[in-house]
Amino acid sequence: MIRLSNTLYKGSMCSNRIGRQAIGLSKTLRINYSTATTTINNNNNNNNKSKLLSEDFNINSRINNKNYCIASAVAAQPSTKPISRGRERQQIDLKIGDTLHGFKVVDIQDVKEKQLKTFRLKHIETGAEYLHIDTEDTNNVFSVTFKTTPQDSTGVAHILEHTTLCGSEKYPVRDPFFNMLKRSLNTYMNAWTAPDHTSYPFGSQDPKDFYNLMSVYLDATFFPLLSEQDFRQEGHRLEFDQMENPASQLKFKGIVFNEMKGALSDPNSYYAEQSQQHLYPSTTYSYNSGGEPLDIPNLSYQELKDFHSQHYHPSNAYFFTYGDLDIKNHLKFIQENCLNRFTRNESIVEKTKIGKVPRWSETKRIQLTCPPSSMDVNPERKHKFSISILHKDTKDVFESLVMHMLSQLLLRGSNTPMYQALLESGLALDYTPNTGYDDNLAESSFSVGGVGIRAEDLEKVEKTIIQTLEKAAENGFAQNVIESILHQYEFAQKNVSASFGLNLAGGLSSYWIHGGDPVSPLYLNKNVERLRKEIADGKPFFQNKIKELLANPHKLVITMQPDEHHQKKDADAELARLESIRAQLKDQDVQEIIAHSKELQARQNQEQDVSCLPKINICDIEKKQKKIHHRDTVLETTPLRVLDQPTNGISYFRATIDISTLPEDLKPYVPIFCSFIDEMGAGQFDHKQLDTEINLYTGKFSTSPLISGSPFDLAESKEQILLKSACLNHNTDKMFDLWTKILLENRWKNADLLKILLAQRQSSMVENIPSSGLSYAKTYSGSKFSRGGYLGEMWSGLAQVRLTNQMVSQNDMDGIIDKLARINQFVIDRSLMKCLVTTENTNITALESSLASFLKPFPILNNGSTINHFANTSDTNANKSFFAIPATVNYVSQNYQSVPYTHQDSSNLQVLSKVLSEYLHKEIREKGGAYGGGVSLDSGLISFYSYRDPNLLKTLNAFNESIQWSLNDKITDKNIESAQLSIFSDFDSPESPSNRGVAEWMRGITNEMKQERRDRLLNIKKKDLEQVSQKYLNNNNPSYTTVLGPANTDIQSDTTNWKSEAL
Ligand SMILES: [Zn+2]
DSSP states (O other): OOOSSSSSSSSOOTTTTGGGGGGGOOOOOOOOOSSTTOOTTOOOOOOOGOOOGGGGOOOOOOOSSSOOOOOOSSOOSOOOOOOOOOGOOOOOOOOOTTTEEEEEEEEEEEEGGGGGEEEEEETTTTOEEEEEOOSSSSEEEEEEEEOOSSSSSOOOOHHHHHHTTTTTTOSSSOOOHHHHSSSOOOEEEEEEEEEEEEEEEEESSSSHHHHHHHHHHHHHHHHHOOOOOHHHHHHHHHEESSSSOOOEEEEOOHHHHOOOOOOOTTTHHHHHHHHHHHSSSSSGGSSTTTTOTTTTTGOOHHHHHHHHHHSGGGGGGGEEEESSOOOOHHHHHHHHHTGGGGGHHHHHHHHTOOHHHHHHHHEEEEEEEEEEOOOOTTTOOOEEEEHHHHHHHEEHHHHHHHHHHHHHHHHSTTTSSSSIIIIIISSSEEETTTTTOOOOEEEEEEEEEEEEEEEGHHHHHHHHHHHHHHHHHOOOOOOHHHHHHHHHHHHHHOOOOOTTTHHHHHHHHHHTTSSSSGGGGHHHHHHHHHHHHHHGGGOOOHHHHHHHHHHHOOOOEEEEEEEEHHHHHHHHHHHHHHHHHHHHHHHHHHHHHHHHHHHHHHHSOOOOOOTTOOOOOOOGSSSSOOOOOEEEEEETTTEEEEOOOOOOEEEEEEEEEEOOTTTTTGGGGHHHHHHHHHEEEOOOOEEHHHHHHHHHOOOEEEEEEEEEEEEEEOOOOEEEEEEEEEGGGGGHEEEEHHHHHHHSSOOOOHHHHHHHHHHHHHHHHHHHHGGHHHHHHHHHHHHOOOOOHHHHHHSSHHHHHHHHHHHHHOHHHHHHHHHHHHHHHHTTTTTGEEEEEEEEEGGHHHHHHHHHHHHHOOOOOOOOOOOOOOOSSOOOSEEEEEEHHHHHHHHEEEEEOOTTTTSSSHHHHHHHHHHHHHHHIIIIIIIIISSEEEEEEEEEEEEEEEEEOOSEEEEEEHHHHHHHHHHHHOOOOOHHHHHHHHHHHHHTTTTTTTTHHHHHHHTTOOHHHHHHHHHHHOOOOOOOOHHHHHHHTTSOOEEEEEESSOOOHHHHOTTOOEEEEEO
């Protein structure tokens, strides 16, 4: 079921994108290109219900009360003496008109509904804008944003974003950004390029660390070195395939070049990008700010430098800070380290103004092609179609709220007119990625469209969309549906998020840079109240909005169909370009290419002294593990854990159901059971009414399959279903009542509906294969090692995609209904349940008593629990699998078995993974030009990976060389310290009250185990790492490698080592 969230229609392509959900507004797919790949996880599939929960393997905790030791190489520190934090922080005694450190206070607001105080300032000399949000939250955030308005698709803004992070005046080392990831306790570090701005945000809880990072970020953005070699490494360069052999193939290389090839081979991103470029002609939005691979080689080094001086200037800068640290210190630091070297530059302000799109007088139609989908399913349903309408400028927050709300009313979930007319009718299989209201750009747009359309239905789809809008303009919307969406806003507003400040940094900036008031979106309640007045007594407020949309002549109609030559055309154009360059190369040019390549390689190989960079010391890491207190009890016979947390009036409920003894023939159907359990209708509610009821009374309602590995033994993984939901405290009984209906009175017997849901599931899975390449590769490899891995593949791997395809093609709906009903019969067994509730102290008794009444009607069936052992039936000789997909880059995953959480070697392996990642970053990203590569330790696996990688064999070599390197006395104390810092910045990153203690409950990890792991991680020696490398990664240990990538004749003909498999 599609619910209110930032992944309303499709997830964002950057797994680490932060956004507007913080202020209760959701968004359509917006393409931002980001630098860091450090958060690539196993969950980059949009179809989140088919994925295992990331909570399962991510044990975090939070520390307070730090002891600070005297700094080593440190950036100028405003103050190192202990300061009062959080609720006890010093009050800020600034008033409007005050001047301080070159800034003037222009506005102060007390946002009571969010318990925040906002301060807007202007830098007097340069006009730089500044917004500070004062709050008790100790997860402080900084970001600096520049308006960047490219006038071509060479990716200049994006390449600049990468290159600024490659060394600066004060920090002239090759890669300060990636080095700081290992020298800091940051809670977030990234940079991204949006269509009209570039942002550099970070978060940290530690004051010293905060200023270290601020120093590096300010110096990187305002005073970067922008060396030509970095431009060639990050942007583009010519190189011979064999570096010194001019007879070998000439190639374009570069990190952004490959990143964009990967990004645009994802059909979702490609569609959204094309839709934007055509709807906003003759503005900066008609270009791809990330860069078109064919245009990127046109960018010159001089143009890169010019773009920097024309955009990265304080007169075009927006500073944002958030948290409990004192703004006065921030202002002083920014003034002294940066702004006092600049004066106002009016011409920059003029240059980055975004003009209005000249309005069309009639609808414009375009036809596009895209790469074929990864699996040849539904061959007759290949068309995509959408209508986009250019709306208004985006400064008005109330208009944004109204349009987002209207978009929900029309599109979200099964009780909306567009869903019924377009998807439930079977005309389309899913919405297009641009569907919804988008207010990220200077002018907003509203789009509706479908994918998986038959050629002969295209006209009908267009008519249906228009007629559905006309009908809604006539009839309006049911009051309870309106209320259900308003309730979701209220819920989102109360829900406490650990990354609230970061989300604001991302979410407020698009109002701000387009000239709106960045504080106004924080007043959600006020705007909702105003909306309630507008729609009171059935006034046709939304109807008039729809009429406005229909009357707007600036409409873009896109039809897209796959063309198997689509990628080949691009590849041919690239080759032709290279051929023509080669034909004109003189001897001298050839020598220059070789010399440049060697020079770059020598530089990449050079050991560098990074001691000029500030850092946190190991002694800054808290030794004591912060305990999370809980109370374990039993409700009748059901185990219950109670977590007392400051949840701001919300009750969170979770339950696991042990399904280890569920008959094996039903197990593959568990993810489908979980996906559809709240989509079929239950009790007196049909599926549409049920959707509205869930949104009226709950939030975060979901059911998912869950595998949790035992902390003691990898062979013992628990096979479970996880129920999860939350509600405002006064809705607790309503929430449990919905669960009772869904579990005990489900309306499975609806073959027509099931058929539609399955087709939608299939379409979304197949569309998302390119963006989930790495996750599928890893899951497939993991299936060779353990029962947990085997189930992972069955539930969230390619096997699950195949099963879905098979169900659609066999079309035996009654057979499937029978299986789902049997699973349902099994899981209502109370003896298999285990519950957890999180709420504030005053609400615990009430919540427990509601839970007890909820559990009563569930029967005790004693289905029993067991440990299912792993039987590997696969061919043990070939240990490398290759899946050809229509992509231009590879996703590579090479895996070894690891050890359970409490094993002595587990923490050593965790540090080793980080050390090896540092080695591989240089080989795979810097030299190889891949977007990312490294080693991760989770799910019982040690996984070597690369992501959007132009190479394959070279990368596999690099994996093996990294292991040899670790055995040859090469690991240094510095490597270990960097690894420890980076582990602890994850380990101690803040968690929201609703998530605290949950992962520990799922996996049975105690405070003592965590303390023991902490002690081990802090006391690791080089010999420990060498020993585990020898023990787990040497040649005698079984490994399994899986690759998803473009057809590769070398690999596919090497049948001794490789198994070519069909998706
Ligand atoms: Zn990038």
